[in-house]
Amino acid sequence: MEAGTGPVLSTLLGLLLLSTPGTRGANPALVARITDKGLDYAAKEGLLSLQQELRKITLPDFTGDFKIKAVGRGHYEFHSLEVQNCELRHPSLKLLPGQGLSLAISDSSISIQGEWKARKSFIKSHGSFDLDVKGITISVDLLLGSDLSGRPTVTASQCSSRIHDVDVHVSGKLGWLLNLFHNQIESKLRKVLENKICEMIRKSVTSDLQPYLQTLPVTADIDNILGIDYSLVEAPRAKAGMLDVMFKGEIFNRNQRSPDTLPVPTMNLPEDNKKMVYFAISDHAFNIASRVYHQAGYLNFSITDDMLPPDSNIRLNTKAFRPFTPQITRRYPDMNMELIGTVVSAPLLNDSPGNLSLTPQMEIEGFVVLPSSAREPVFRLGVVTNIFVSLTFSNTKVMGMLHPEKAQVKLIESKVGMFNVNLFQAFLNYYLLNTLYPDANDELAKGFPLPLPRRIQLHDLDLQIYKDFLYLGANVQYMRV
Known part of the structure; x- marks a missing residue:
């Protein structure tokens, strides 16, 4: 998944590995905390990817009839519509407690070029047109969940797009004729574009983002003895300015896995928000690793x-x-x-x-x-x-x-x-x-x-050591190809 809203939301969702099911188990051994700073970064990265996707959008041809007293009836067709430029501005990514995320984009614009042709009786003409779409607002809610394996899932539960202004500039021999009823054409184009934007977003979430999240493993190998279970244990906990995502974080023997019966102590995390993301790693994870090594004679x-x-x-x-x-x-x-x-x-x-x-x-x-x-x-x-x-x-x-x-x-x-x-x-x-x-x-x-998805790297790392857990703060960078 090299383009589309996959990187948009994979930058964020792959990092968050969010879910909203009921509780799967006891205390997590690993917690990822995402701050408002991290959400802001994800929104900006998502904006760049969404711009690239909108530039590749395929717009349908559309036709119509006109009737003017002095001229009579005629027929027109707009075709070969291509996006020339797309500028999305003011991204905002907010938490929806108990549901997921809300992405909003406002005050954006798209420039489109295409061809037109028209006929009146035996008279035919054609030419080109420029379409300026201004004041675009987009709002999409993402419902986050998980499957039985502990992998995250995502669906677009609500999407709306609104266009404030559409200007069509027609050139050609009969261009003056089409300009006579430009309001009708602009209204029709506005409706087509509004529907197409949300159609593209829903399709990308289903065909790009969801398959990407499903490729995220719930286990990872540490060495030839140890593995770690990164399945989700419960719904994320949203509060002012941050979201905590709980992972099982269980270390196990790759050759002979058995359930971990030792309780995981509760981690009381500090209220830091200087970094985009924090990872709290319980002593429990390291101590289980030590026990597995010991039992294996390592x-x-x-x-x-x-x-x-x-x-x-x-x-x-x-x-x-x-x-x-x-x-x-x-x-x-x-x-x-x-x-x-x-x-x-x-x-x-x-x-x-x-x-x-x-x-x-x-x-x-x-x-x-x-x-x-x-x-x-x-x-x-x-x-x-x-x-x-x-x-x-x-x-x-x-x-x-x-x-x-x-x-x-x-x-x-x-x-x-x-x-x-x-x-x-x-x-x-x-x-x-x-x-x-x-x-x-x-x-x-x-x-x-x-637990990081593809192309996510950490920098500006800061380690703090607390009783019963390590607390790693970092900023995030999405590595584009």
């Missing part, structure tokens, strides 16, 4: 000697491990080792104004690889660390980066006697900071997709 890790940097002073074999536990070489001379790290429980995101952090708790178990390739456990350690999280943004995604503090290690069990916890702690921190966390940050850099 947060666990294994360390073998070939995974250590070549310049590491410590190798994963019993000989090199002797400084940690001197007795290990007596029982297991010159054997390879493996460390397996397990996250005890899914780490939850801790947020307070201006700060995001995680406090994962892990256990690391050390194994000796016997000549038979069997693994024998020799020690078990507990590990706690605090990780600060920073967020960055692209035009369409939220991306994260981990900034860990040093891990703290304690001995839980040793089957090989004394164990130097402090030395192992230094080794573990070296590995985590140089290998494990960089790998994790590479994954986080892939980003968390925001």
Whole structure:
């Protein structure tokens, strides 16, 4: 859908993903808030697209008869009507609580050129004409809803167009004759144009905008493990100057989806209106992602000697491990080792104004690889660390980066006697900071997709951190081809 009122309203509706059904579920994990500033931008973008569409409008030929006492009866026909120019002004997009949106355009004009021909008895003539249409007002109400899958729907529930003034300028040998009854011609042209404008708008909503909205997926892939459900949960909430649109925002395992039974906390959003759009993302979404990763074993890790940097002073074999536990070489001379790290429980995101952090708790178990390739456990350690999280943004995604503090290690069990916890702690921190966390940050850099339609990009982004949710403000740009 490259032209038409598809981009008009897709700029807005695709962004809003509005619906007006009954409540689908509990609290949303993601809320999109559109301000009056965002509606104003959408109206201006819609105006440009509607102008392009009106320039391509096909007007029907129309005919009529005339009767003048001094001349008698005759017949005329206007044909080959083409729009030469279209100027739409003063767009206004308003909320209709419980229904959808109202788009109004006023004080607009259209210039049209065409051909005419007329006959009186055996006399025939033809020529050209110019039609100036001024004082056009257009009003259309859009009823917004959703289907059973949670995708948005739209219909033009009411449309009206009015034309204040129509001037026809006829040239040609009998042009003076047609000018004698220009009022009749202008009245007929006014009615044709008024009907055609609304016909075009209704057709574009049905054939362009509605199919466009239906292509918007209700789920999106985050990575090879996670997906997110963007279906709508209830009707938008309209209040002074803003509209809140609620998304389920449920993170799920793409390979084995199961219902989320944890309640989503209520987000009390601030009354900001400086940006066009705001996204409130609940901690719940991130914590469910953490739980899915944990259940899938994605947060666990294994360390073998070939995974250590070549310049590491410590190798994963019993000989090199002797400084940690001197007795290990007596029982297991010159054997390879493996460390397996397990996250005890899914780490939850801790947020307070201006700060995001995680406090994962892990256990690391050390194994000796016997000549038979069997693994024998020799020690078990507990590990706690605090990780600060920073967020960055692209035009369409939220991306994260981990900034860990040093891990703290304690001995839980040793089957090989004394164990130097402090030395192992230094080794573990070296590995985590140089290998494990960089790998994790590479994954986080892939980003968390925001619910945006095609060709919508965000800029001037501003992040605020509140208790239980992140609040991202942005302005919107529609990228034209």
